[in-house]
Amino acid sequence: MARLSxxxxxxxxxxxxxxxxxxxxxxxxDVPLSKPFSHDDTEISxxxxxxxxxxxxxxxxxxxxxxxxxLLPGGSRDLxxxxxxxxxxxxxxxxxxxxxxxxxxxxxxxWWRLPAFAICFSVFHFxxxxxxxxxxxxxxxxxxxxxxxxxxxxxxxxxxxALEITISAFFPEYQAIGVYPTTIAVGLTLVIIGQFVRSMxxxxxxxxxxxxxxxxxxxxxxxxxxxxxxxxxxxSYFGFFWWSIGTQLLVGNKVCLVGFAVVLWKFFxxxxxxxxxxxxxxxxxxxxxxxxRTGTLMPFIG
Numbered sequence: 210m211a212r213l214s215x216x217x218x219x220x221x222x223x224x225x226x227x228x229x230x231x232x233x234x235x236x237x238x239d240v241p242l243s244k245p246f247s248h249d250d251t252e253i254s255x256x257x258x259x260x261x262x263x264x265x266x267x268x269x270x271x272x273x274x275x276x277x278x279x280l281l282p283g284g285s286r287d288l289x290x291x292x293x294x295x296x297x298x299x300x301x302x303x304x305x306x307x308x309x310x311x312x313x314x315x316x317x318x319x320w321w322r323l324p325a326f327a328i329c330f331s332v333f334h335f336x337x338x339x340x341x342x343x344x345x346x347x348x349x350x351x352x353x354x355x356x357x358x359x360x361x362x363x364x365x366x367x368x369x370x371a372l373e374i375t376i377s378a379f380f381p382e383y384q385a386i387g388v389y390p391t392t393i394a395v396g397l398t399l400v401i402i403g404q405f406v407r408s409m410x411x412x413x414x415x416x417x418x419x420x421x422x423x424x425x426x427x428x429x430x431x432x433x434x435x436x437x438x439x440x441x442x443x444x445s446y447f448g449f450f451w452w453s454i455g456t457q458l459l460v461g462n463k464v465c466l467v468g469f470a471v472v473l474w475k476f477f478x479x480x481x482x483x484x485x486x487x488x489x490x491x492x493x494x495x496x497x498x499x500x501x502r503t504g505t506l507m508p509f510i511g
Contacts, residue, residue, distance in 0.1 A: 322460035399455025407448025
């Protein structure tokens with residue numbers, strides 16, 4: 210039982226004011242006490258009134274948060290930086306939604322592709338952080354948005370995609386080549402499916418998910434074979450692969466569509482081969498058997 214110390218008076222027998230007694234919160238799992246007890250479990254009255262009223266324990270919310278330097282500016286969990294990134298992504302999403310609706314339905318223009326791409330971009334990066342924060346909290350960092358630490362190749366690819374959209378808008382005949390309502394619909398479908406599968410894969414893997422390939426097995430690592438993982442291996446890679454290709458189909462990019470497909474295929478083909486070597490070391494025959502009965506649903510990989 211958690212014990213609390215208390216006094217029945219704030220003044221001692223000599224008339225001097227006593228120092229206030231610190232009352233700790235009960236340990237998790239203990240039954241909250243309506244009245245404090247001394248160390249010999251003798252009940253002590255906390256009221257001068259005959260009618261004893263229960264004294265509620267202070268809420269944990271009223272206690273200051275312990276000092277954690279990682280939460281300060283420059284720390285790995287920098288709350289200021291997290292708030293700033295969330296604000297920027299939220300603003301980009303809101304503005305892009307309004308712009309896309311306006312340029313598609315109100316004042317039709319070929320420029321709708323740029324804000325549409327920005328919607329996909331902002332949703333993806335927000336979900337990377339949110340799923341990590343909600344389902345893999347110990348690994349959550351300010352960098353979990355993946356805005357600035359997803360590699361130079363990723364940043365360059367997105368800039369090139371936005372550049373192709375912009376340049377193509379000045380050449381409508383070129384932009385229209387190979388672009389039909391069907392291709393746009395297929396692109397949007399791939400974006401939605403890819404985003405959903407990736408986010409759900411992160412949820413289902415929970416603390417076993419990591420953006421970096423792990424070369425050492427932790428005590429908390431388990432082989433996840435449920436949910437999407439029961440259907441195919443590496444659903445988070447599947448989601449990102451098809452999401453990326455979907456974004457280029459959606460906006461009608463032709464050069465980046467081919468470029469994204471080739472680069473992503475090479476990247477995931479190599480990454481999966483490396484990652485699965487470690488997974489076989491971690492889980493042995495369990496992973497070998499799992500690999501035999503599942504694929505990746507990415508062309509010519511696994």
